[in-house]
Amino acid sequence: MNKIITISREYGAGGHSIGLQVAEKLGVPFYDHDIVRETAKASGFDPELVESEGEDVSRTDSILKSICAVSSVNYKDTQETIHNVQKAIIVRLAQQGPCVILGRCADEVLREAGIESLNVFIHADDVHRAVRVSEMTGSNNATEIQRLMAKKDNSRHNYYNRYTGKKWGDSRNYHMTLDSGMLGYDLCIKIITETAQAMD
Amino acid sequence: MNKIITISREYGAGGHSIGLQVAEKLGVPFYDHDIVRETAKASGFDPELVESEGEDVSRTDSILKSICAVSSVNYKDTQETIHNVQKAIIVRLAQQGPCVILGRCADEVLREAGIESLNVFIHADDVHRAVRVSEMTGSNNATEIQRLMAKKDNSRHNYYNRYTGKKWGDSRNYHMTLDSGMLGYDLCIKIITETAQAMD
Numbered sequence: 001m002n003k004i005i006t007i008s009r010e011y012g013a014g015g016h017s018i019g020l021q022v023a024e025k026l027g028v029p030f031y032d033h034d035i036v037r038e039t040a041k042a043s044g045f046d047p048e049l050v051e052s053e054g055e056d057v058s059r060t061d062s063i064l065k066s067i068c069a070v071s072s073v074n075y076k077d078t079q080e081t082i083h084n085v086q087k088a089i090i091v092r093l094a095q096q097g098p099c100v101i102l103g104r105c106a107d108e109v110l111r112e113a114g115i116e117s118l119n120v121f122i123h124a125d126d127v128h129r130a131v132r133v134s135e136m137t138g139s140n141n142a143t144e145i146q147r148l149m150a151k152k153d154n155s156r157h158n159y160y161n162r163y164t165g166k167k168w169g170d171s172r173n174y175h176m177t178l179d180s181g182m183l184g185y186d187l188c189i190k191i192i193t194e195t196a197q198a199m200d
Numbered sequence: 201m202n203k204i205i206t207i208s209r210e211y212g213a214g215g216h217s218i219g220l221q222v223a224e225k226l227g228v229p230f231y232d233h234d235i236v237r238e239t240a241k242a243s244g245f246d247p248e249l250v251e252s253e254g255e256d257v258s259r260t261d262s263i264l265k266s267i268c269a270v271s272s273v274n275y276k277d278t279q280e281t282i283h284n285v286q287k288a289i290i291v292r293l294a295q296q297g298p299c300v301i302l303g304r305c306a307d308e309v310l311r312e313a314g315i316e317s318l319n320v321f322i323h324a325d326d327v328h329r330a331v332r333v334s335e336m337t338g339s340n341n342a343t344e345i346q347r348l349m350a351k352k353d354n355s356r357h358n359y360y361n362r363y364t365g366k367k368w369g370d371s372r373n374y375h376m377t378l379d380s381g382m383l384g385y386d387l388c389i390k391i392i393t394e395t396a397q398a399m400d
Contacts, residue, residue: 123372171369171377172323179375187398198387
């Protein structure tokens with residue numbers, strides 16, 4: 001397999017788990033928080049701040065703005081710097097060879113850099129996602145789970161739209177989208193893995 | 201394979217050809233214009249009129265309105281009648297057993313009727329679609345091809361939105377969406393066929 005696979009996903013749709021297992025089956029690296037750590041190292045920013053800027057726009061609005069206010073740094077410039085360092089790292093990782101990259105607009109970053117990738121979006125119905133989120137967070141509070149799903153999706157949506165100018169979740173931005181609720185994780189992993197192999 | 205597969209598609213993305221070959225591989229019937237003919241027979245409407253009402257909303261606006269004006273029939277009622285007859289036929293065909301149904305909001309019609317189906321959307325970039333449309337129509341006029349693609353997509357978009365209240369092409373309305381330009385028709389056929397078989 002000589003493909004780079006990017007995975008975008010709704011919160012609780014299993015994108016992380018599916019991406020990780022696709023990478024394992026294909027014997028290639030899987031990048032998620034590694035990108036954050038690399039960004040932090042390269043940019044000198046606090047890792048927690050970079051992670052929140054990564055996709056959680058609502059957190060950025062509080063953390064980043066307060067830091068910028070205290071340190072008299074321009075908020076927009078700081079956002080741009082973090083995003084640009086992340087972009088450079090994504091491109092560098094992709095240039096090293098086949099891999100699976102999760103989130104962070106990697107699909108659009110690679111497209112802009114002229115690097116071919118198989119771009120996948122994973123989504124699921126609310127029931128399947130709620131069960132998964134409950135499992136991940138240990139919470140049984142339905143209202144809390146619902147609020148968390150809406151907040152996370154909204155952040156990813158805003159982040160994608162802001163940096164790509166495209167609509168997050170529109171099928172035409174991806175080469176393949178899969179409903180992990182209907183298809184199940186194992187079938188999603190099989191479909192992505194075999195598609196990547198068939199494209200060699 | 202005991203699945204019903206519905207295929208929605210952008211114009212020129214090869215949805216018809218892909219759907220037909222999936223049906224052949226699975227040994228199940230493929231329904232497209234058959235639905236139109238059945239609707240016509242069942243409703244007493246002119247087949248050409250039913251076909252235009254099927255998905256081409258802009259044609260309907262001229263043909264249907266003029267017929268309704270001449271015959272003093274209510275335009276909206278006529279639209280609804282044709283759509284309802286089509287819905288009933290789609291449900292009846294699905295109840296007969298596994299099959300592939302192209303277009304006509306079959307995904308939503310079956311969802312409403314409580315009949316499980318694998319819902320697929322096929323799209324492609326403009327270059328791949330233009331080449332396909334040129335091949336289908338025999339035209340080499342780029343402006344004409346561009347206009348035709350926009351018109352057909354717009355009609356399908358409007359038809360889907362009008363009858364489902366959902367956004368045509370949004371990945372979250374389908375279990376799987378595929379970019380036939382990037383993946384190629386053969387790989388799309390393989391993915392859909394194997395997914396349907398794996399879900400048995």
